[in-house]
Amino acid sequence: MTTDWIPFEDGLYSVPEAFLITIGGAAVVLDNPFIEIFTGQTGKRWLKGGSLVQNELVVALLDESDDLDILLNAGEDVGFLMRSPDIQAGKVFARSVKSSLKFMPTRPWEPLTPAEFRQLKSDVRFLTSPIP
Numbered sequence: 150m151t152t153d154w155i156p157f158e159d160g161l162y163s164v165p166e167a168f169l170i171t172i173g174g175a176a177v178v179l180d181n182p183f184i185e186i187f188t189g190q191t192g193k194r195w196l197k198g199g200s201l202v203q204n205e206l207v208v209a210l211l212d213e214s215d216d217l218d219i220l221l222n223a224g225e226d227v228g229f230l231m232r233s234p235d236i237q238a239g240k241v242f243a244r245s246v247k248s249s250l251k252f253m254p255t256r257p258w259e260p261l262t263p264a265e266f267r268q269l270k271s272d273v274r275f276l277t278s279p280i281p
Contacts, residue, residue, distance in 0.1 A: 154257035155194050161185045166222040171214035176273035177206045196254055201247040206276050207238060219252055220269055228266030229258040
């Protein structure tokens with residue numbers, strides 16, 4: 150996969166907001182999201198990211214769909230949609246516990262205008278935990 154779609158220099162970037170979403174519009178907020186851009190030994194550029202997430206909510210999201218996307222806000226509502234990334238998450242299922250979630254794109258992400266990002270964000274239904 151070509152990596153010329155990555156518009157950032159190598160580095161670790163904090164992401165103001167990110168969401169795990171289904172095609173049906175259900176979503177879970179990803180806490181403390183980040184992306185890392187790096188160049189491998191062969192000169193190929195890579196992107197990977199991570200966050201914390203409440204596992205109980207991811208399970209509820211997976212009850213709605215097995216196909217998950219990630220909506221990222223890169224700042225000033227400039228966003229990206231990462232379709233069907235590879236996702237790895239912790240296996241702790243205590244109701245109030247958050248664990249790490251790691252993701253890596255399987256194809257180039259889709260850049261979004263500020264209006265497209267705001268529209269996608271406003272269209273989702275955020276799942277929330279019944280635990281206070």
